[in-house]
Structures are given as structure tokens and as C-alpha cells.
Amino acid sequence: MKIPDLTELALRNLRESLLRNSLTTVGISVGVASLVAMLSLGIGLQQMASRRLVKSGLFDTIVVTSRRELRGMGREEERTGPTPGESRVLDEAARTEIERMPNVAEAYPDIRFATELRFEDKPHLTMVSALPESAKSNDAFEGMQGSFFSSDTAAEAVLQKSFAEELLGKTPALGAPEPSVSDLAKPLLGKELTMRYAQRATNSDAQPATDDLSGAAYSVVSREQKLKIVGVADLDPESMRGPTRAKVFLPLKLAESLHVMQPTDLREIARAASDQPVYSSISVRVKNPAQIQGVEDAIKKMGFTAFSILDASRGLRQFFAVLYAFLGIFGSLALMVASIGIVNTLVMAILERRREIGIMKAIGASDGDVKKLFFAEAGAMGILGGLVGVALGWAIGEVINLGTNVYLRRQSLPPEHFWAVPWWLVGGAILFAFLVSMVSGLYPAGRAARLDPVQALRYE
Amino acid sequence: MGESVIRAVDGVTLEIRAGEFVALLGSSGSGKSSVLNLIAGLDRPTSGSVMVQDRDLAKLSREDLAKYRLHVVGMVFQSFNLIASMTVAENVELPLRFAEVDRNQRFKLAQEALERVGLRGRMNHRPTELSGGEQQRAALARALINRPQLLLADEPTGNLDSHTGTEIMDMVRDFNRELGMTVLMVTHERALAERYAQRMIFLADGKLVDDQQTSDVQSGMRGRS
Numbered sequence: 001m002k003i004p005d006l007t008e009l010a011l012r013n014l015r016e017s018l019l020r021n022s023l024t025t026v027g028i029s030v031g032v033a034s035l036v037a038m039l040s041l042g043i044g045l046q047q048m049a050s051r052r053l054v055k056s057g058l059f060d061t062i063v064v065t066s067r068r069e070l071r072g073m074g075r076e077e078e079r080t081g082p083t084p085g086e087s088r089v090l091d092e093a094a095r096t097e098i099e100r101m102p103n104v105a106e107a108y109p110d111i112r113f114a115t116e117l118r119f120e121d122k123p124h125l126t127m128v129s130a131l132p133e134s135a136k137s138n139d140a141f142e143g144m145q146g147s148f149f150s151s152d153t154a155a156e157a158v159l160q161k162s163f164a165e166e167l168l169g170k171t172p173a174l175g176a177p178e179p180s181v182s183d184l185a186k187p188l189l190g191k192e193l194t195m196r197y198a199q200r201a202t203n204s205d206a207q208p209a210t211d212d213l214s215g216a217a218y219s220v221v222s223r224e225q226k227l228k229i230v231g232v233a234d235l236d237p238e239s240m241r242g243p244t245r246a247k248v249f250l251p252l253k254l255a256e257s258l259h260v261m262q263p264t265d266l267r268e269i270a271r272a273a274s275d276q277p278v279y280s281s282i283s284v285r286v287k288n289p290a291q292i293q294g295v296e297d298a299i300k301k302m303g304f305t306a307f308s309i310l311d312a313s314r315g316l317r318q319f320f321a322v323l324y325a326f327l328g329i330f331g332s333l334a335l336m337v338a339s340i341g342i343v344n345t346l347v348m349a350i351l352e353r354r355r356e357i358g359i360m361k362a363i364g365a366s367d368g369d370v371k372k373l374f375f376a377e378a379g380a381m382g383i384l385g386g387l388v389g390v391a392l393g394w395a396i397g398e399v400i401n402l403g404t405n406v407y408l409r410r411q412s413l414p415p416e417h418f419w420a421v422p423w424w425l426v427g428g429a430i431l432f433a434f435l436v437s438m439v440s441g442l443y444p445a446g447r448a449a450r451l452d453p454v455q456a457l458r459y460e
Numbered sequence: 461m462g463e464s465v466i467r468a469v470d471g472v473t474l475e476i477r478a479g480e481f482v483a484l485l486g487s488s489g490s491g492k493s494s495v496l497n498l499i500a501g502l503d504r505p506t507s508g509s510v511m512v513q514d515r516d517l518a519k520l521s522r523e524d525l526a527k528y529r530l531h532v533v534g535m536v537f538q539s540f541n542l543i544a545s546m547t548v549a550e551n552v553e554l555p556l557r558f559a560e561v562d563r564n565q566r567f568k569l570a571q572e573a574l575e576r577v578g579l580r581g582r583m584n585h586r587p588t589e590l591s592g593g594e595q596q597r598a599a600l601a602r603a604l605i606n607r608p609q610l611l612l613a614d615e616p617t618g619n620l621d622s623h624t625g626t627e628i629m630d631m632v633r634d635f636n637r638e639l640g641m642t643v644l645m646v647t648h649e650r651a652l653a654e655r656y657a658q659r660m661i662f663l664a665d666g667k668l669v670d671d672q673q674t675s676d677v678q679s680g681m682r683g684r685s
Contacts, residue, residue, distance in 0.1 A: 001557055001558060001560065002557075002560050002562075004563075005557045005560075009557070012545065012546075013545070016545045355541075356543050356545075358541075359541045359542075359543060360543075360554070360558075361502070361526070361529075362500070362502060362529065362535050362537075362541070363529065363530070363535065363554060363555045363558070363602065363603075364526060364527070364529045364530025364531070364533075364555050364558045364559070364606070365526065365530075365558045366522070366523055366526035366527070366530075366558070367522055367523070367526065368523070369526075369558055453502045454497050454502050454503050457502075457537070457541065
């Protein structure tokens with residue numbers, strides 16, 4: 001029989017005992033709905049977690065340091081690699097080379113220095129660090145008052161909350177309630193800070209180099225830079241990654257152009273012959289956390305020390321794989337129960353339609369035709385159940401999502417979308433329901449096909 | 461299976477020529493329906509052979525038997541055996557679905573077949589809305605639709621009053637004469653057999669007991685009706 005004929009006959013037969021077939025289909029729908037609900041919860045939770053992690057910058061960042069840094073001495077890789085004195089210098093050339101590697105989104109130097117900032121003629125000593133433009137999306141800056149830097153070279157600063165408290169003389173006593181970020185931001189935004197710093201200036205700036213030795217020397221000049229306060233962020237300086245462990249932040253390009261004296265400059269004094277800065281460390285952001293291992297290995301091959309929190313993210317992925325499996329198994333259970341319903345319905349249909357099967361065979365239906373007809377009925381119930389089930393599962397998810405967000409709002413927490421029904425899940429669930437129904441139809445269809453027409457027609 | 465073997469048909473040898481109208485007579489349990497089922501390809505003999513158009517039905521696969529039933533045989537039953545959930549037209553065109561004839565062609569052939577049995581006006585009714593005679597006419601249309609060479613009728617008038625029975629039998633005879641269909645009819649009404657068939661075969665306890673041509677007198681009567 002042709003497929004359209006088969007489908008038409010199957011649907012007609014399903015309509016004939018409408019109540020029973022509807023109940024069976026509802027059974028499949030509930031099974032599919034539970035599967036969809038379980039899996040989309042898992043997917044949603046994973047998306048939420050990885051969104052958070054990607055934003056935190058922990059899982060897509062590699063911190064690169066030169067082996068000339070003495071910090072890492074004694075580690076295994078340090079002992080096997082070249083000795084610190086011989087390894088490569090982490091300079092602009094190295095940074096460019098790393099940035100050009102495949103899968104690398106950006107590589108920027110960690111510029112950090114302690115210096116004095118004057119606010120309303122009072123000096124404050126603090127740690128200053130530079131932030132690349134991409135840090136804007138970092139969730140450390142969620143809930144920031146004011147705005148992020150207007151450009152990568154703007155003479156602007158973002159303050160950490162505790163430094164804002166210090167500037168205003170509002171540092172709370174231990175145990176006292178902390179002032180809110182918006183209260184702190186109001187008197188500060190738009191105000192000016194004066195940063196005093198030590199600039200590393202090569203001699204060539206002052207006088208032309210006369211010989212090799214003089215080229216290796218540089219002078220230190222005291223400078224001032226005015227900065228406009230554009231934002232106050234509520235971030236914990238101790239919990240964040242490298243560059244945010246400071247209290248005042250500057251745009252990266254501005255910080256680079258200042259040529260602030262870095263601790264490494266002193267160490268390189270005997271070698272560095274150019275005005276190119278040498279970095280103490282570089283942060284490398286990869287395009288996708290999954291590519292982090294490859295990039296890390298490549299950087300290590302260049303002779304640098306590289307470090308990432310890859311292992312933690314690997315553990316997380318493993319956790320979600322297990323979670324998926326569990327949710328999938330529990331979700332499928334309901335569908336398995338529903339499949340027993342299909343078997344039951346079709347076996348009942350065979351008993352009821354014994355005569356009809358006999359007639360069809362007598363007028364020329366082959367075993368295959370009868371088998372296909374029962375398969376088509378099972379498949380139609382599967383697809384219908386799948387469609388209704390996906391819609392039901394989606395609706396359940398939306399309701400739970402809505403309910404949870406109402407709860408979160410009552411707890412004055414930001415809303416979260418932890419429910420995701422991707423298209424592959426919609427298609428997959430319907431296909432799965434179809435396949436389960438077909439498997440359920442195997443036995444009834446086979447039984448109907450083997451029915452002896454003479455016996456079947458004898459029943460009056 | 462677990463039952464003791466009953467020889468419904470035992471050592472029957474008969475030959476039916478193309479275009480014949482044969483009646484198979486006998487009391488109930490005589491084995492006449494079993495012979496019909498063997499010829500219809502619904503059943504297989506435990507031994508011996510059933511030759512139709514040079515092929516041995518006993519040796520055909522289930523698949524080939526289905527094809528044989530579909531293309532060579534048309535069947536009519538005592539209880540009509542129409543499918544209640546389908547309209548008359550759908551019942552009639554059902555064999556064409558198994559033969560994978562396309563929809564338009566099916567519709568056309570079903571119309572023609574129903575026209576022939578005078579049921580065109582009732583094609584969209586359900587079988588239950590039809591009288592017994594109309595149901596049997598619909599069954600005839602279904603048996604006719606694949607243009608089979610062999611029409612097998614199992615007590616076709618058993619559930620009908622004598623007037624409607626005559627109507628149906630006239631149609632069967634027309635098929636035999638006009639379309640050249642070979643007809644094998646099972647009945648226990650000798651009068652009916654004598655009136656319509658050219659040849660009568662008598663069975664008792666699964667054995668052939670008599671095989672005779674109907675007399676010319678009855679042939680004359682046939683011609684008159």
C-alpha cells in the first residue's frame with residue numbers, strides 16, 4: 001500500500017475508537033512531556049551555569065607568565081623547561097604572536113601597579129589595574145553604577161566599592177551595614193581623580209643614543225594623569241581573577257600609553273634595549289572554553305608558563321553529562337510506560353478488528369499490508385503524542401520558569417531563564433516518541449499480519 | 461494445532477474450465493467451504509495441489525498467494541463482509557489500494573463498478589445504512605473491481621430473501637456471461653444451483669459424490685429470466 005493511503009487508513013482507524021486511542025496518545029504525550037521537561041531543565045541549568053562561568057572570565061582565560069618570573073620556580077614544568085635566565089621575554093612581540101594564534105580572542109597585558117591617587121587634594125595609595133574593552137561583559141561589573149569606559153583610551157576610571165568608601169570617608173565599621181553602591185556613586189560620578197605615577201622613559205626620548213650601553217638605560221619620570229570617575233562597581237577584589245584584584249581600573253590602551261614603571265622593568269634592565277615594555281603577565285582569552293587546552297599547550301611550547309582553571313570546567317561538564325543521563329532516564333520512563341499502552345491498545349484493536357483483517361486478506365491484502373497498517377497506526381499515535389507532548393512539556397517549563405521567577409523577585413534576586421527547549425530537543429523528542437511507538441507496534445503488527453483469514457472470517 | 465486433524469476435504473479431484481459457472485453443493489460440514497477456501501488461496505492443502513492458471517497454489521509463498529487473491533480472485537460471502545467503518549465507495553475501492561492504484565483511477569473504477577450493480581447513488585453511505593441486497597451488491601462491486609478471472613461466492617444468497625437473492629444471482633450470471641468470469645458458487649440450495657449453474661458438484665463428508673451438468677430445460681429457463 002502507498003504511504004498516503006496507509007496514513008489515511010490508519011488515521012481513520014484511530015478515529016473509529018476515538019476514546020481509547022486518545023487515551024493512549026495522551027499517555028505518550030505525558031511521557032514525551034516529562035522527557036522534554038526533564039531535559040530542558042538540564043539544558044537550561046547548564047546554559048545558565050556556563051553563561052555565568054563564561055562571563056566570570058574564569059574558564060576562557062589563560063594567564064601567561066614568563067619563566068623569568070621567579071614565582072613559579074620549583075614547579076614540575078619549570079624544572080623540565082629552560083632555566084629562567086634563558087627563557088623568552090614576555091614582550092609585545094610575544095603578545096602579538098599569542099594573539100595571532102588560532103582560537104585566541106585577545107591577549108592583553110596585565111598592567112597593575114601601586115600608586116597614589118589624589119581626590120579633593122587628599123592622597124590615597126592604592127592598586128591600579130587596566131581592563132580591556134571585553135571586560136565590559138564580565139559579570140563582575142553587573143550592578144555597576146555609572147558606565148563602563150567610553151573608549152579604550154579615555155582618561156576615565158572605574159572605582160571598586162571599598163575605594164569609593166575610602167574616598168568619601170565612609171568606610172563602615174566592622175559589622176555595620178554597608179552603604180549601597182548607588183549611594184556611593186552619586187557624589188563621585190563625573191568627579192576628577194589625579195593619578196601620580198612613575199613613567200619609564202627611554203633615553204632616546206631625551207637624547208639620541210650614542211652607543212649600545214646607553215641604549216639599554218632608561219630614566220624614570222614622575223607624571224600626573226587626570227581621570228574622570230565614570231563608574232563604581234560592587235566587586236569583591238579578593239574573589240576575582242588577576243586584573244580585577246585592584247581598586248581602581250583604567251582602560252587598557254590608556255594604561256599602556258602611560259608606560260608606567262613595572263616591577264619587571266627593573267629585572268630586565270640589563271637586557272631591554274628598546275622602549276618596548278616587558279610584561280609580567282598576559283591574560284589570553286580564548287574564543288570557546290573548549291579550546292583552552294590546545295591554546296595553553298601551544299603557549300607552553302613557546303616557552304612560557306601558562307595557567308587556566310580548565311580542570312574545574314572539565315569536572316563541570318562531566319557533572320552535566322551525568323545530570324543529562326539521569327534526567328533523560330527518568331524522563332524516558334514515563335514514555336516507556338506509555339509504550340506499553342500502545343501495545344495494549346493495538347492488541348485490543350486486533351481482537352476487535354479480527355474480522356476486518358480477515359476481509360482485507362481475503363480481498364488481497366498481503367501480510368505486509370496488514371503489518372504496515374498497524375505500524376502506521378502506532379506511528380501516528382507516536383507522532384501525535386510527540387507533538388502534543390512537546391507542547392505540554394514546553395508549557396510546563398514556562399509555568400515553572402514563571403513561578404520560579406516570581407519567587408526570585410520576591411527574594412529580590414534577579415530573574416533567571418533556566419529553562420531551554422532547543423529545536424533539536426523538539427525534533428528529537430518527536431522522533432523518539434515515533435520510534436518508541438514503532439517498536440511498541442512490532443508485536444501487535446506481527447500478530448495481525450500472521451492472522452489466519454479463514455479463522456478470522458469464521459467469526460460471525 | 462493442538463486439535464485432532466479433521467479431513468475437511470479428502471481426495472477431491474475436480475477440474476473447472478475457464479468461463480464455467482459451477483455450483484458446489486452439500487450439507488453443512490460437507491467440506492464445500494473448505495474447497496472454496498483452497499481455491500481462493502486463503503487456505504493451503506496439507507497434501508495434493510490446487511492448480512489455477514498453471515500455478516500450484518499449494519506451492520506459492522504467502523506473498524504470492526496474496527497477489528493471487530488480489531488479481532485473480534473476487535470473493536463474495538454470505539455475510540457480505542463489508543468493512544463497517546468505511547463508506548460503500550471506500551469498501552469497493554479497497555482492493556485497489558492494496559494494488560497501489562492511484563486515487564483518481566480508484567475513484568473512477570469504483571464509480572463504474574457501483575454503476576454496474578446499480579448502487580452509484582449510495583456510494584457515500586455506510587454499509588449499515590444499506591439493505592441486505594444492497595450490501596451484497598456492494599460486495600459484488602468490490603469483487604469485480606480488480607477484473608478477476610475467477611469469482612468465488614460462498615452462499616451469496618444465504619442471508620437474503622428469495623426476491624433479492626434472485627437479483628443477486630442474476631448479476632452473478634451476467635458477470636459470467638458478459639465478462640467471461642469463471643464462477644464457483646457454494647450453496648446448499650439445489651434449486652438455485654439448478655437454475656443458474658451449468659454444472660453441479662456434490663460433496664459429502666469431504667468427498668466428491670457427484671458431478672453433473674444441469675439439464676437443458678433449466679438452461680432454457682435461465683435464458684428466459
